[in-house]
Amino acid sequence: MSKVRLLVHLGPMKTGTSSFAYHFSRLASAGxxxxxxxxxxxxxxxxxxxxxxxxxxxxxxxxxxxxxxGERRRNTDATPxxxxxxxxxxxxxxxxxxxxxxxxxxxxxxxxxxxxxLGKVLREYFDTVDFVIVVRDQPxxxxxxxxxxxxxxxRTDVTDLDSEDFTxxxxxxxxxxxSRLWDKWNTGSKDYTVHFVPxxxxxxxxxxxxxxxxxxxxxxxxxxxxxxxxxxxxxxFSHKRMRDLATIKRWALRLAAIPGTRPLIRSVxxxxxxxxxxxxxxxxxxxxxxWMLSSAESSFIVEKYRKxxxxxxxxxxxxxxxxxxxxxxxxxxxxxx
Numbered sequence: 037m038s039k040v041r042l043l044v045h046l047g048p049m050k051t052g053t054s055s056f057a058y059h060f061s062r063l064a065s066a067g068x069x070x071x072x073x074x075x076x077x078x079x080x081x082x083x084x085x086x087x088x089x090x091x092x093x094x095x096x097x098x099x100x101x102x103x104x105x106g107e108r109r110r111n112t113d114a115t116p117x118x119x120x121x122x123x124x125x126x127x128x129x130x131x132x133x134x135x136x137x138x139x140x141x142x143x144x145x146x147x148x149x150x151x152x153x154l155g156k157v158l159r160e161y162f163d164t165v166d167f168v169i170v171v172r173d174q175p176x177x178x179x180x181x182x183x184x185x186x187x188x189x190x191r192t193d194v195t196d197l198d199s200e201d202f203t204x205x206x207x208x209x210x211x212x213x214x215s216r217l218w219d220k221w222n223t224g225s226k227d228y229t230v231h232f233v234p235x236x237x238x239x240x241x242x243x244x245x246x247x248x249x250x251x252x253x254x255x256x257x258x259x260x261x262x263x264x265x266x267x268x269x270x271x272x273f274s275h276k277r278m279r280d281l282a283t284i285k286r287w288a289l290r291l292a293a294i295p296g297t298r299p300l301i302r303s304v305x306x307x308x309x310x311x312x313x314x315x316x317x318x319x320x321x322x323x324x325x326x327w328m329l330s331s332a333e334s335s336f337i338v339e340k341y342r343k344x345x346x347x348x349x350x351x352x353x354x355x356x357x358x359x360x361x362x363x364x365x366x367x368x369x370x371x372x373x
Contacts, residue, residue, distance in 0.1 A: 040130040040137050042162040043252045044094070046221075047144035048212060050180040051170035054088060055241035056248070057142040061089045062263055070258055074139045076126050082114055091141040093119055098154035123161045138254050147217055148210060155228030165228040166252035167221065170244070171348075172235035173367045174212045174341045175334040178203050181211075183272040183327060186281050189305055195285040197278060199333045207340050215347035222351075232352070234364040247360075274325040277312035281305065338368060345369055 045056055060075035061084070069075060077089045084090075093114035130137035139162065146154065147169055158165045182202045185194040194202070210216050214232065221230040231251040235244060246257040273281070284305045291297040329337075345368045349356045356365065 038131075038135050038137070039163040040127055040139060040161075041164045041166070041254070042139045042141065042158060043166045043168065043248070043254055044091075044146065044158070045140075045142045045144065045248060046146040046150075046167050046169050048147045048169070048172075048177070049144050050177045050184070051144070051172045051235055052241055052244045053090070053142050053144035053170075056245055057090050058088050059241075059245065059260065059263055060140055060142075061087060063258065063260060064089070068260070071133050072135060072137055073258060074126060074130055074133075074137060076122065076139070076141060080126050080129060081122055082118075091143045092145055094141065094143045094154060094158075095146055095150040097157045098151045100149050100151050123158070127161050140254075147221075152221055152223050152225060152228075155225055159227040166254075167228055167230045168233055168248050168251055169214075169217055169221065169230065170233050170235050170248070171214050171364065172212070173237075173364065174203075174345075175329060175337045176235075177212050178206065178337055179329050180272070181206070183278065186278055186285070187273070187309065189285075189302060192285050192288055195282055195289060197282055197327070199329055200336050203337050203340055212341065213344045215344045215351060218348060218351045234360050236360055236363060237367065271313075271316050272326050273312040274315065275327045276325070277308060277315070278327040280308050281312075284308065342369065 045053055047053055060069070061077060063069040064075040064077045065087075074080070075089070076091065077084070081089060081091060082093055093112055096112060096114055097116045097119050126139055130139065143150070146167075155165050155167065178199060182194070182197070182199055185191040186197065188194075196202075206212065218232065229252075233244075233247050233251050236247070239247075242257065242259050246259075249255065249257040272278070284301060288298060288301045288305070291301065345365065349361075349365055349369070352361060355361065
């Protein structure tokens with residue numbers, strides 16, 4: 037019998053989710069995905085905010101408890117009933133195509149914001165459910181996440197390039213704690229399989245995407261070289277522009293009580309962002325002054341996660357001794373002695 041298999045990239049954030057989703061979103065929009073692959077967009081999912089479609093609403097059918105600060109995780113109009121309607125539509129579309137069909141989804145916040153119950157619900161619709169969690173070294177992930185949130189106007193609570201304070205906050209939430217994620221998702225459930233895939237340094241987004249497909253036994257990743265223009269989706273700006281954006285956001289907070297100032301400051305912020313993008317294009321082959329963590333900042337992050345990474349290596353067992361993992365642990369723990 038024909039099977040409908042599901043692969044969900046659960047994240048975490050800054051582990052190739054945008055490149056992965058961009059690739060499939062473009063192919064789905066152009067109608068050039070293989071007939072055996074479905075990436076739910078348009079009528080099969082909910083309206084996207086931009087050209088990149090992701091499937092964060094999946095968490096609403098298995099919402100994790102509130103975080104340590106008591107904050108609500110998401111604001112969305114997608115109810116569990118609506119999500120189930122979309123899942124039924126995906127399965128119906130797969131059945132209409134005939135043969136085995138692979139469904140691919142991206143829920144980069146699912147690693148923490150959903151519970152393993154998500155697998156049980158999804159198994160009601162699909163013959164197999166594979167979750168993938170991509171493991172990126174914490175200094176790179178934290179740097180990338182901090183840079184992205186500085187660039188986002190709606191994240192006005194992030195107004196400083198202080199990576200140590202940012203790291204403390206996210207470590208307390210369990211962000212990039214792979215030992216903790218291992219314990220959370222390895223439940224012994226027969227409803228789904230979870231795969232941990234290392235984000236290997238020096239490899240391109242297509243290589244990582246193929247690693248994700250291979251881990252789930254999904255065969256060849258539908259690579260489309262025409263989509264690769266060499267540009268990063270979330271580029272990091274220069275030291276100067278990153279400092280400028282952080283300063284503007286701080287002033288926005290200080291002057292928030294004065295009527296009419298926020299739109300004006302927002303226009304200045306947007307101007308600096310456009311200028312930073314223009315600078316990147318002019319210097320695309322020689323980034324030069326890209327904002328980076330100092331050696332001391334990177335060392336702080338490494339030490340913050342050292343115990344967790346050692347525990348994670350132990351949990352991987354024999355798998356952790358394979359080259360792709362020994363490279364990753366050499367990056368985060370240093371050479372094995």
